[in-house]
Amino acid sequence: MSDAQCFSMWGDSNVGWLHNEGENGAGSLLTMWHKEVFLYQSHLIGKGFIVFFGKHMQTDTDIVVVNVYSACNLQDKKTLWGELSSIKTTHQKCPWCFIGDFNVVRRTNERKGKSTRGSQTSEIRLFNEFIEGNLLLDIPIVGMKYTWFKANGSAKSRLDRVLVSEEWIQKWPMCKQYIQPREVSDHCAVIVKSMLKDWGPQPFRSIDAWLMESNFKELVKDKWNSYVVRRDGITNFKDKLKILKEDLKV
Incomplete structure (x- = not known):
C-alpha cells in the first residue's frame, strides 16, 4: 500500500x-x-x-x-x-x-x-x-x-x-x-x-433510519398537509411537529 x-x-x-x-x-x-x-x-x-x-x-x-x-x-x-x-x-x-x-x-x-x-x-x-x-x-x-x-x-x-x-x-x-x-x-x-441526534430543547428529533424507508418523504408530506392547526406562525409549526412526532412513532 x-x-x-x-x-x-x-x-x-x-x-x-x-x-x-x-x-x-x-x-x-x-x-x-x-x-x-x-x-x-x-x-x-x-x-x-x-x-x-x-x-x-x-x-x-x-x-x-x-x-x-x-x-x-x-x-x-x-x-x-x-x-x-x-x-x-x-x-x-x-x-x-x-x-x-x-x-x-x-x-x-x-x-x-x-x-x-x-x-x-x-x-x-x-x-x-x-x-x-x-x-x-x-x-x-x-x-x-x-x-x-x-x-x-x-x-x-x-x-x-x-x-x-x-x-x-x-x-x-x-x-x-x-x-x-x-x-x-x-x-x-x-x-x-x-443514530443519536441532539437538536437541543426543541420538541422534535430526527432519526436517520427513517430516511432509509422508501416512502418516508411522501408520508411526512401527506401527514403534514392533513394537519389542521388553528394557530399562527411558529406556534402552528411547533404544534404540527408534535403531531408528526406521534405519527412517526407509529
Missing part, C-alpha cells in the same frame, strides 16, 4: 492508514482514518488483526478499534481470540469496537445451506465464550440478515459483524450496524453508525 492509493480510495489526502499484509496476500487488512476525526496514538498488528488506539476528536474520547480477519481453521481462530483478549485487558476502561470478518457464526440460524455439526458447533461455542468473556455486545443490525453469499446462492452466513464494549455503548447508546447490499465482493460491507 502507499499514501497515493489510500488518498485515492478515500478521496482526501488528510488520511492516515495501517496495512497488515497477511500471508501471501491472504488475510490482508487495511485500516484508514481521517485525521480531522481521529487522532492516531498507537497500534498493534498481528495475524488476523490491526488494533488501532486513538482519540475521537469530537467527543475527546480515547477509543480502540480492531480490524479483524479470522482464518478458516479452528486453531487459528482460537489463537486470534486469545491474543485479542489479552490485548483488551490492557485498556479495559476505553470504548472498544471489533469489526470485520470473524469467519464464524454465533448461532445456527445465522448460517443457511451449510451444516453446523461437529467442529462448527465447537467454533460457535468458543466464539460466544470470547464475546462473553470480554463483555462485548453484538449491536443491533439494520438491513440484510446475512453478510456472506456463495456465488451460486446455495449458501449464506453472517460472518461479518460489529462487537463493542459496554463503554462504547455508554458513549454511543444508539449505535447500530448497517449491512449494505453485496456488490463487488461475496461479503457485504458493514457500516457502524450512531
Whole structure:
C-alpha cells in the first residue's frame, strides 16, 4: 500500500492508514482514518488483526478499534481470540469496537445451506465464550440478515459483524450496524453508525433510519398537509411537529 492509493480510495489526502499484509496476500487488512476525526496514538498488528488506539476528536474520547480477519481453521481462530483478549485487558476502561470478518457464526440460524455439526458447533461455542468473556455486545443490525453469499446462492452466513464494549455503548447508546447490499465482493460491507441526534430543547428529533424507508418523504408530506392547526406562525409549526412526532412513532 502507499499514501497515493489510500488518498485515492478515500478521496482526501488528510488520511492516515495501517496495512497488515497477511500471508501471501491472504488475510490482508487495511485500516484508514481521517485525521480531522481521529487522532492516531498507537497500534498493534498481528495475524488476523490491526488494533488501532486513538482519540475521537469530537467527543475527546480515547477509543480502540480492531480490524479483524479470522482464518478458516479452528486453531487459528482460537489463537486470534486469545491474543485479542489479552490485548483488551490492557485498556479495559476505553470504548472498544471489533469489526470485520470473524469467519464464524454465533448461532445456527445465522448460517443457511451449510451444516453446523461437529467442529462448527465447537467454533460457535468458543466464539460466544470470547464475546462473553470480554463483555462485548453484538449491536443491533439494520438491513440484510446475512453478510456472506456463495456465488451460486446455495449458501449464506453472517460472518461479518460489529462487537463493542459496554463503554462504547455508554458513549454511543444508539449505535447500530448497517449491512449494505453485496456488490463487488461475496461479503457485504458493514457500516457502524450512531443514530443519536441532539437538536437541543426543541420538541422534535430526527432519526436517520427513517430516511432509509422508501416512502418516508411522501408520508411526512401527506401527514403534514392533513394537519389542521388553528394557530399562527411558529406556534402552528411547533404544534404540527408534535403531531408528526406521534405519527412517526407509529
